[in-house]
Amino acid sequence: MEIVFRKLIQDDLDVFIEMRINQLQEEGAVPNLDLKPQLYEYYIKHLEDGTFVSWLAIDDRKIVGTSGMSFVEKPPYYSNPYGKIGLLSSMYTLNEYRRKGIAKELLDRVVNEAKDYDCGAVQITASDMGILLYKDYGFKKNENFMQYTF
Secondary structure, three states: OEEEEEEEHHHHHHHHHHHHHEEEEHHOOOOOOOOOOHHHHHHHHHHHHHEOOEEEEEEEEEEEEEEEEEEEEEEOOEEOOOOOOEEEEEEEOHHHHHOHHHHHHHHHOOOOOHHHHOOEEOOOOOOOOOHHHHHHHOOOOOOOOOOOOO
16 A cells, blocks of 8 residues: 545546545435535635645545645634634545544645645534544634534
8 A cells, every 4th residue: 555645636526525425424414415516516616716625645546535625714813813714624534544644644734735825723623533633633622613504
């Protein structure tokens, strides 16, 4: 096994989206609609305008791990004077490739992308499986986060 890391390109979207859907369902999401059209639309748009970046882990031309970082801006605040935030998503590794350091390498690469984009923070909604990875990396839990869903 020789893992190679590279950035996501539009030609990878079929596999990337399948892995994203698998990740969401593994985390407990109920597949009550076909999410593929919205995912394609999102990734194509944001890959083109540079507000989404993803690193992939490849083993012999097979995508075995994914990551994603969406860049958003909000009004500046004291702990983030530029208002830029990286929203981490799509952290997923195929079962047989887990516990080999792949997720940590992918995380490091997308966090560095956020740093290069001048983000003042990176945020994630973590699955139970991912919490240890993020805590070990240095993420801190923020008790203030709330969400309203329509």
